Amino acid sequence: MVGASQSSQSAQRGQTLLLDGITQRYGNTLAVDDVTLDIKGGELVALLGPSGCGKTTLLRIIAGFMAQTKGHVIVGGEAIDGLPPNRRSVGIVFQNYALFPHMTVAENVAYGLDARGVDRATQRSEAQRMLDLVKLGHLGDRMPRQLSGGQQQRVALARALAVNPSILLLDEPFAALDKNLRLDMQIEVKRIQRLSGITTILVTHDQEEALSMADRVAVLSQGRLEQFSPPTEIYDAPDSLFVNTFVGSANLLSGVLLDADRSGGTVRLDAGGTIETRAPKGEVRPGGRVTVCLRPEHLRVDQAAAGADTLNGVVEMGLPLGATIVHEVRIADGSAVKVSEPRIDRAALFAPGTPVRLAPVAPRLASVFAAA
Ligand SMILES: Nc1ncnc2c1ncn2[C@@H]1O[C@H](COP(=O)(O)OP(=O)(O)OP(=O)(O)O)[C@@H](O)[C@H]1O
Ligand SMILES: [Mg+2]
Structure with a gap:
C-alpha cells in the first residue's frame, strides 16, 4: 500500500x-x-x-x-x-x-x-x-x-x-x-x-x-x-437497569420476586397482579424487592373483565400516532404506564377514564433487576 x-x-x-x-x-x-x-x-x-x-x-x-x-x-x-x-x-x-x-x-x-x-x-x-x-x-x-x-x-x-x-x-x-x-x-x-x-x-x-x-x-x-x-x-436482554432505560424506553414497576430460575422469574407487582419475567439479573432472591422493566411495545390494553391477578388501571390519555397508538394508563400504585400498540382500527383507541387491563403480549419479555 x-x-x-x-x-x-x-x-x-x-x-x-x-x-x-x-x-x-x-x-x-x-x-x-x-x-x-x-x-x-x-x-x-x-x-x-x-x-x-x-x-x-x-x-x-x-x-x-x-x-x-x-x-x-x-x-x-x-x-x-x-x-x-x-x-x-x-x-x-x-x-x-x-x-x-x-x-x-x-x-x-x-x-x-x-x-x-x-x-x-x-x-x-x-x-x-x-x-x-x-x-x-x-x-x-x-x-x-x-x-x-x-x-x-x-x-x-x-x-x-x-x-x-x-x-x-x-x-x-x-x-x-x-x-x-x-x-x-x-x-x-x-x-x-x-x-x-x-x-x-x-x-x-x-x-x-x-x-x-x-x-x-x-x-x-x-x-x-x-x-x-x-x-x-x-x-x-439488557444486563442492567441503566441499559434497559437508556436504550429504548421502559416502564419501571416495583414488586417482590416470588420465584426464579435460569429460564425466568415470577414477580408480584405492588400495583397488583403477577408477571412472568426474564431471569433476574444481579443479586436477588425470592422474597427480595425488584424493579421490573416493561417496554411499552410489550404491553396491550384491553377492556376484558379484570381479574384479581392482572394489572388494572384507568386510561389517562390515548395518542393516535398514525401507525401506532400510545396509551398512558394510571395503575393502582399511582404510577403511569405507557403502552404502545400497532394500530388496527379506531376501536383500539380508549377514551380517558376507561378502566382497562394491561397484559404482556407474551410471557417473559420483562426484565427484572434487584431494586436499587
Ligand atoms: N481535560 C479535562 N479535564 C478535566 N476533566 C475532563 C477533561 N476532559 C473531560 N473531562 C471530564 O471527564 C468526563 C468524561 O468526559 P468526556 O469528554 O470523555 O465525555 P463524553 O462521553 O465524550 O461526553 P459528550 O457526549 O458530552 O461528548 C466528564 O465528566 C468531563 O467533564
Ligand atoms: Mg465527547
Whole structure:
C-alpha cells in the first residue's frame, strides 16, 4: 500500500483492538473506570452513553493524544501505549470534525500523510483517492468554509482514512447533520467500513445510530462499561437497569420476586397482579424487592373483565400516532404506564377514564433487576 505505510508501522486492515483495564482520572474526576473491551478485527463497535460518560476520553487515549492513568491499549496483539499519535495506525474524526480553516480541502486530507513524512506526490494522489471515495473528488481546491456541514464532515472522514489506518475512530461524526443527510452519511460510513474492513469505533449518544450501525454496542455510564453485546441483545436482554432505560424506553414497576430460575422469574407487582419475567439479573432472591422493566411495545390494553391477578388501571390519555397508538394508563400504585400498540382500527383507541387491563403480549419479555 502507498501512504502512511511508507512511514511508521505498516498499517494492516482488520487489526484487533484490546482496551485492557483502561482508567482515566482528571484530578478528582474518574472519567473512565477500568474499561476492558476486546474488539475483533474489522468490527464496527459503537460506544454509546450519555454526555460526560467518558466516550471522547477513551478515543483520545486510543489515538494517543492522552496517556491513560492505568491500563493498556493493544493493537494486533502489541501494546502501543508508548507511541505518539503519528506513529499509531489510527485515524480519528473529532467530535467537531475541526478542519484546518487555512488549508484547502486536499491539504486537509493530506495532513496526516505530511505528518508521517510521506512525499508530496503521494500525498496528492492519496488525498485525491480519499476525496473520490467520499464523493468529493471535485472539491479538493476549495477552502473548508466554502463547504456545507455534510461536505466538511466527509472531508474529515477522508482525512482520517488517508493515513491508511488499521483503527478508525469516529467521535459523534453525524451530530451536526440534519436527519436525511445523517442517514446518507451513516450508510456511506458503513459501506466504506465494510469495504475496507477497518476496525472502527463510532462514538454516539444516539441509540438508533448505535443499534443500526454497529456489530456490537458498548454502553457506558459514568466511565463504567455497563454492557458490550450485539444490538439485539442490548435491546432485548439488557444486563442492567441503566441499559434497559437508556436504550429504548421502559416502564419501571416495583414488586417482590416470588420465584426464579435460569429460564425466568415470577414477580408480584405492588400495583397488583403477577408477571412472568426474564431471569433476574444481579443479586436477588425470592422474597427480595425488584424493579421490573416493561417496554411499552410489550404491553396491550384491553377492556376484558379484570381479574384479581392482572394489572388494572384507568386510561389517562390515548395518542393516535398514525401507525401506532400510545396509551398512558394510571395503575393502582399511582404510577403511569405507557403502552404502545400497532394500530388496527379506531376501536383500539380508549377514551380517558376507561378502566382497562394491561397484559404482556407474551410471557417473559420483562426484565427484572434487584431494586436499587
Ligand atoms: N481535560 C479535562 N479535564 C478535566 N476533566 C475532563 C477533561 N476532559 C473531560 N473531562 C471530564 O471527564 C468526563 C468524561 O468526559 P468526556 O469528554 O470523555 O465525555 P463524553 O462521553 O465524550 O461526553 P459528550 O457526549 O458530552 O461528548 C466528564 O465528566 C468531563 O467533564
Ligand atoms: Mg465527547
